Each structure stands twice: as structure tokens, then as C-alpha cells.
Amino acid sequence: MVSKEHPRYASLALRDKLVSGYDQGIASAHGLIAHGRGEAFDYLLGEQTSENARNAAKVACAHLLTARFPVFSVNGNTATLVPDEIAELQTFIDMPIEINLFHPSRQRMEKIAEHLRAHGVTNVLTGSDFVELPNIASDRAKVDKNGIFKADVVFVPLEDGDRAQVLTTLGKIVLTVDLNPLSRTAVTSTVTIVDEVTRALKNLVSFAKDFESGYHRDELNLLKAAFDNLENLKTSYAIVLERLRSLVR
Amino acid sequence: MVSKEHPRYASLALRDKLVSGYDQGIASAHGLIAHGRGEAFDYLLGEQTSENARNAAKVACAHLLTARFPVFSVNGNTATLVPDEIAELQTFIDMPIEINLFHPSRQRMEKIAEHLRAHGVTNVLTGSDFVELPNIASDRAKVDKNGIFKADVVFVPLEDGDRAQVLTTLGKIVLTVDLNPLSRTAVTSTVTIVDEVTRALKNLVSFAKDFESGYHRDELNLLKAAFDNLENLKTSYAIVLERLRSLVR
Numbered sequence: 001m002v003s004k005e006h007p008r009y010a011s012l013a014l015r016d017k018l019v020s021g022y023d024q025g026i027a028s029a030h031g032l033i034a035h036g037r038g039e040a041f042d043y044l045l046g047e048q049t050s051e052n053a054r055n056a057a058k059v060a061c062a063h064l065l066t067a068r069f070p071v072f073s074v075n076g077n078t079a080t081l082v083p084d085e086i087a088e089l090q091t092f093i094d095m096p097i098e099i100n101l102f103h104p105s106r107q108r109m110e111k112i113a114e115h116l117r118a119h120g121v122t123n124v125l126t127g128s129d130f131v132e133l134p135n136i137a138s139d140r141a142k143v144d145k146n147g148i149f150k151a152d153v154v155f156v157p158l159e160d161g162d163r164a165q166v167l168t169t170l171g172k173i174v175l176t177v178d179l180n181p182l183s184r185t186a187v188t189s190t191v192t193i194v195d196e197v198t199r200a201l202k203n204l205v206s207f208a209k210d211f212e213s214g215y216h217r218d219e220l221n222l223l224k225a226a227f228d229n230l231e232n233l234k235t236s237y238a239i240v241l242e243r244l245r246s247l248v249r
Numbered sequence: 250m251v252s253k254e255h256p257r258y259a260s261l262a263l264r265d266k267l268v269s270g271y272d273q274g275i276a277s278a279h280g281l282i283a284h285g286r287g288e289a290f291d292y293l294l295g296e297q298t299s300e301n302a303r304n305a306a307k308v309a310c311a312h313l314l315t316a317r318f319p320v321f322s323v324n325g326n327t328a329t330l331v332p333d334e335i336a337e338l339q340t341f342i343d344m345p346i347e348i349n350l351f352h353p354s355r356q357r358m359e360k361i362a363e364h365l366r367a368h369g370v371t372n373v374l375t376g377s378d379f380v381e382l383p384n385i386a387s388d389r390a391k392v393d394k395n396g397i398f399k400a401d402v403v404f405v406p407l408e409d410g411d412r413a414q415v416l417t418t419l420g421k422i423v424l425t426v427d428l429n430p431l432s433r434t435a436v437t438s439t440v441t442i443v444d445e446v447t448r449a450l451k452n453l454v455s456f457a458k459d460f461e462s463g464y465h466r467d468e469l470n471l472l473k474a475a476f477d478n479l480e481n482l483k484t485s486y487a488i489v490l491e492r493l494r495s496l497v498r
Contacts, residue, residue, distance in 0.1 A: 023278075
């Protein structure tokens with residue numbers, strides 16, 4: 001075990017959590033590599049939530065609260081890292097949780113569903129009744145007829161670029177969490193929270209809690225309208241540049 | 250399988266190779282995550298070898314060729330990704346290959362040794378006769394008495410920062426491959442090749458081949474003396490900054 005005094009304790013603890021998710025058959029080997037990529041970008045962001053990312057989480061929350069039919073798309077890494085936060089978010093926002101895997105197997109799908117339910121997640125969809133989205137080379141093209149397919153707002157943290165693109169082309173509002181502000185997913189989505197997924201989910205839950213104590217629908221619509229994702233990405237990107245400069249000072 | 254037309258085909262093929270190494274019990278789960286971190290930095294470097302990294306590989310080659318007793322330290326990722334290149338390098342430079350793991354097990358050690366030998370690698374040390382280096386918290390402290398311990402030049406691609414530091418403190422010349430020009434390993438080593446490990450190894454082999462056709466020992470010593478690792482790292486780092494800027498143009 002890593003000591004809590006270690007300057008990168010939070011990051012190393014997350015890494016151990018993910019390896020344990022892999023050992024349980026929830027995360028995939030490719031998911032571990034993808035997590036590593038994220039770690040490097042988080043390191044460049046200083047491993048903390050920027051004001052900018054906090055605001056993006058607030059706007060994403062506004063989208064979820066005002067949606068006609070929101071859906072939360074979950075992969076192996078998200079299920080491993082934030083099952084409690086997903087369950088908590090569901091207490092504020094009524095939405096199905098659709099499991100959607102890049103490297104799918106019936107067995108892993110069931111393991112993930114079981115894991116989520118054990119953490120209090122309800123309304124879990126496993127794509128048993130699916131349709132296939134166009135222009136996606138992987139199995140992630142398969143989406144649930146009663147989930148992503150009919151959603152107006154899709155929250156897809158740790159998404160693949162090609163699917164994010166197709167989902168927006170289909171007219172859906174796409175909310176994502178991506179540590180690389182220059183990725184195709186980041187650039188294509190409606191709202192990109194450039195943050196580590198556990199920090200992003202905690203913020204989403206906290207905003208959902210705040211809003212619950214009373215808000216006007218116009219207030220949320222104003223938040224949505226005032227948001228510019230390109231500006232948001234540019235700011236995140238500026239943080240990376242500034243941090244890179246400071247690291248060699 | 251990923252299509253060869255994919256703009257990031259080489260990177261994705263490497264990723265698949267590593268997952269297959271993991272499935273064979275050669276790479277570790279933590280190794281997969283570490284690979285992902287490297288992927289992110291390679292992406293920032295444009296996934297190609299810079300002139301700067303090519304020069305560092307040349308200088309590293311000069312160190313290996315002029316060493317009294319060079320040793321090549323191999324971990325699970327290196328064994329998975331470049332077994333053929335290690336074997337080829339041994340045809341030009343007579344040196345033992347010491348397997349040294351952060352997450353060791355006798356079984357994995359044997360699997361890696363077997364894998365390397367199957368690819369033509371000879372003189373493989375598995376640390377059966379070891380001494381422990383000071384100030385290293387992990388099992389990587391254990392080094393072979395007939396390997397790293399008595400080496401004057403150690404080639405340790407994908408190394409841990411604390412061990413790189415200890416090895417230099419012990420007066421050894423440390424050559425490494427690290428995609429993060431700001432890492433402790435990168436900063437501590439004598440020569441840091443800021444490049445992806447398969448590209449770096451192919452370059453090393455190619456320089457060893459060039460030098461074999463005839464060189465003067467003074468020429469190699471001059472190469473070594475002219476090299477400034479800090480300048481090398483600054484240049485690599487400038488490439489990352491420039492690339493980040495160009496990505497949003």
C-alpha cells in the first residue's frame with residue numbers, strides 16, 4: 001500500500017482501485033491503459049479540479065436536471081471508480097444507467113450490473129434490447145432502445161471520440177468527462193468536464209444537491225445558454241500549458 | 250483489430266501487444282497503466298522520434314559500446330514490447346539482460362526469461378543471486394550480484410525514479426528511455442532517450458550496426474562528452490509545448 005503522505009497518494013489509490021476492478025472482472029485490460037493515459041493528463045492539470053472544470057460540472061448538472069429523458073452511459077472504468085457516486089446522483093436525477101462496453105462480453109456486462117446494484121444503483125440497462133448506431137467501428141455502436149437511443153441528454157464519461165461524434169450528429173446533448181482537452185470526445189461534446197472522473201462525479205452530486213434545495217428552471221437554462229464549450233476547453237488547455245511551464249521553473 | 254488506416258494505428262497496435270503480454274503473464278496490471286501514461290506523453294510528442302531523441306539514442310549507444318561491463322535491465326513492459334530488438338542489440342553489445350520487476354513473482358520472472366530466450370535473448374539474469382540497494386522502497390532494490398550490481402553502465406528503460414537516483418549515486422552511468430521529460434528518472438539519468446521504447450530500441454540497434462562498420466573509440470568518447478542531458482530534456486520539453494500550441498491552432 002502507498003503511504004497517505006505520498007504527494008500523489010490520491011492518484012495511486014485510484015490506480016489500485018482500478019487494478020482491483022480489473023481483478024474482479026469489471027475493468028478491462030484496455031481500460032487500465034486508458035486510465036494511465038488519463039493519469040498523465042491529470043498530472044499535467046495538477047491533479048486538482050479547476051474552477052473551469054467545476055463550472056462545466058455545474059452546467060452538465062443543469063442539462064441533466066432539465067432533460068426530458070437523461071441517460072448515464074457507464075463503462076468498466078466508470079463502474080469501478082464511482083459506483084457510489086452514480087447511486088447518489090440517481091437520488092437527485094431519475095435516469096437509467098446504461099452499461100456500454102468497448103470490449104464487451106456477456107459475463108463482464110453481468111459482473112458490472114451486479115457490482116453497480118450492490119452499490120445501490122438502480123434502473124441498470126445492459127443493452128439486451130439494442131439498436132446499432134451508424135459509423136462506429138466498435139461494439140460501442142450497440143445502444144439500448146430504452147436507453148441512449150431515446151435519450152435527449154446523454155452523460156458519457158470516458159467516451160470514445162467516434163461515438164461522441166455520432167451521438168451529437170443524432171441531435172443529442174452529449175455531456176462527458178475527459179482529461180484530454182484536445183481529444184475528439186472533448187471537442188465534439190456539448191459539455192466537457194476536463195477533470196478526473198471521481199472528482200467530476202463528486203462535484204456533479206454536490207451541484208445536484210445544491211439545486212435540489214430550490215432553483216428556478218430559467219436559472220438552469222441560463223447556465224446552459226451562457227456556457228461555451230470551446231472557451232471551456234481553451235481554458236483547460238491553458239492550465240496544462242501554464243503547469244508545464246511551472247514544472248521546469 | 251484496429252485498421253491500419255487509423256491515424257494512431259502504431260500506438261493502438263502497441264497497446265494490443267501489451268495487453269497480449271499481460272494475458273501471457275509477462276506484463277503486469279500496473280504495467281498496463283504505466284504504458285497508458287507513456288501513451289499520453291507520446292501523443293504530446295507527436296508519436297514520432299525527434300532529432301533530439303535520436304541523438305540521445307546515439308549517445309546511449311556510445312556509452313554501451315565503451316562500457317567495461319554494461320547491463321540491460323528489463324521489466325515486464327520492455328520484455329513484452331521489444332524482445333527481438335534486445336536480442337539484436339546483444340549481437341553488437343555483449344551484455345547480460347537482467348530481469349528486474351516492480352511487482353515480482355518467481356512465476357512471472359520465469360515467464361519473462363522464457364519469453365526473452367524464445368526471442369533469441371541470451372545471458373538472462375533473474376536476480377537469483379542478489380544484493381539489495383539502499384533507499385528503494387520496492388522490490389526493485391534487489392539487483393543481481395553479477396548484473397546491475399557490478400555494472401559501470403546500466404541501461405534501464407521505463408525505470409522508477411528512486412532507483413535511477415540510487416544507481417547514479419552509486420557512481421553508475423544510467424541510460425534510460427522515458428517519455429516524460431520531467432520525470433525523476435528523466436532528470437536523474439546520465440542519458441535520457443525521450444521516446445517510445447520500441448522506437449528507441451530500433452534506433453539503438455541501428456546505431457550499434459553503424460558503429461560496428463568501424464569507429465574510433467575517441468569518436469565515441471567525444472559523443473559522450475558533448476552530450477548535456479539537461480539540454481536534451483529541455484529540447485524534448487519544448488517539443489511538447491510547441492506541439493500543444495500547434496494542436497489548437
